[in-house]
Amino acid sequence: MHHATFATPDLTSFCRLDELGLTVVGQRLESDQAVIECRLTAPDPWCRRCGAEATSRGTLTRRLAHEPFGHRPTTLLLRVRRYRCEHCGRTWREDTSRAASERAKLSRGGLRWALAAIVIDHLTVSRVAAGLGVSWHTANSAVLAEGRRVLVDDPARFDGVTTIGVDEHVWRHTRHGDTFVTVIIDLTPNRTGTGPARLLDMVPGRSKAVFKTWLANRPKSWRDMVDVVAMDGFTGFKTAATEELPDAVPVMDPFYVVRLAGDALDQCRRRVQQHLHGHRGRATDQLYRARRTLHTGADFLTDKQHARLHAVFRTEEHVEVEAMWGIYQRMITAYRHPDKSTVPPPRWSSSDASAGPSPNASATSSRSSTAPARPTAPPRPSTDASNTSAAQRSGSATSPTTSPAACSNPAASNPTYPLKCDEPSNSEAYDVGIRPILSDK
Numbered sequence: 001m002h003h004a005t006f007a008t009p010d011l012t013s014f015c016r017l018d019e020l021g022l023t024v025v026g027q028r029l030e031s032d033q034a035v036i037e038c039r040l041t042a043p044d045p046w047c048r049r050c051g052a053e054a055t056s057r058g059t060l061t062r063r064l065a066h067e068p069f070g071h072r073p074t075t076l077l078l079r080v081r082r083y084r085c086e087h088c089g090r091t092w093r094e095d096t097s098r099a100a101s102e103r104a105k106l107s108r109g110g111l112r113w114a115l116a117a118i119v120i121d122h123l124t125v126s127r128v129a130a131g132l133g134v135s136w137h138t139a140n141s142a143v144l145a146e147g148r149r150v151l152v153d154d155p156a157r158f159d160g161v162t163t164i165g166v167d168e169h170v171w172r173h174t175r176h177g178d179t180f181v182t183v184i185i186d187l188t189p190n191r192t193g194t195g196p197a198r199l200l201d202m203v204p205g206r207s208k209a210v211f212k213t214w215l216a217n218r219p220k221s222w223r224d225m226v227d228v229v230a231m232d233g234f235t236g237f238k239t240a241a242t243e244e245l246p247d248a249v250p251v252m253d254p255f256y257v258v259r260l261a262g263d264a265l266d267q268c269r270r271r272v273q274q275h276l277h278g279h280r281g282r283a284t285d286q287l288y289r290a291r292r293t294l295h296t297g298a299d300f301l302t303d304k305q306h307a308r309l310h311a312v313f314r315t316e317e318h319v320e321v322e323a324m325w326g327i328y329q330r331m332i333t334a335y336r337h338p339d340k341s342t343v344p345p346p347r348w349s350s351s352d353a354s355a356g357p358s359p360n361a362s363a364t365s366s367r368s369s370t371a372p373a374r375p376t377a378p379p380r381p382s383t384d385a386s387n388t389s390a391a392q393r394s395g396s397a398t399s400p401t402t403s404p405a406a407c408s409n410p411a412a413s414n415p416t417y418p419l420k421c422d423e424p425s426n427s428e429a430y431d432v433g434i435r436p437i438l439s440d441k
């Protein structure tokens, strides 16, 4: 944004009220809420019956929960003009349907925010209700009604879907446990770069049966079109997808893969820590102090972090952490690579997983292939990564084993470069918790 131009500050457009046909005429800011007073931008004084121009006979107010700005709920105090035609006696009030549907307690902007908060940001209904400053039931009914309107009224929403995502959300926390809902999203636009993901459906419950039933209820022609199913680590979804969409490739959302890899790195670090020092990490322990730096992408390390890692990896007893770090770095590098078609996300077959995560990336260059993962050249890091890693490599030249650079940047010059991350002597040492739920079997 080198040539950004600035307009005059304007609360109406900032709050996106112009989209609702409203103009701000006042504000009342309190510590726990903001009230925006507004009127309809276009007055409607013309009598529908006789065409005469009427005069306003005062206003009535309507309160609408709008999208919050920050954590402070924003309420619209809408002053709606009433008219009475002097000529024929007809009375009416201004049409507020652009701002909110009839009798709704949420503005259309508030509703849009609530739906996105639940579906995209994984907020609970309670949190959404708090954000809007309304009761749980108000938020819940509004979101359900909007979801139904958006989904049911658009039968074409299932057209052209080739990639779906399935995820679970806590719909409501109760004393008796949480209520879950399964959300199915169309990720095709993400994959083809044609737009954002779309909500396809929401089904109460979270189980293999819920997703399997939903899939089974789709026409076979539709199921045949789906070639990728993205999901979190819940095995029930994986099983349901395998049974109902046998030709589709189940993949794990990068968020969960990276989180699992990060957890594995932490587990490895804690275990080595415990083994060497006989106690959990303390503020004075080198490994413990490097816990966050270990998670930082190699491309983004500051000089200080570089030195800290170098110091950690110089200790021979930390070799397992170093190897694990290399694998972790390769994974996040692969996900950051701009050309996803040449860098497949690392996957492990079940045999690999049982012996520890052998860092063999799948030979398949496309997620849509159904070939089993097999050892081949690892993902090629970007140029930037290779530069950084080169520095890292020289920095860890004294390391008695494979340098992290060799793990994270094995193929910069030679695509058939064999990985030298040593096999763990103790397979449990590398049991990183990544289960082969995404293997193609």
Ligand SMILES: [Zn+2]
Binding pocket: 047, 048, 049, 050, 051, 052, 085, 086, 087, 088, 089, 090
């Ligand atoms: Zn009239």
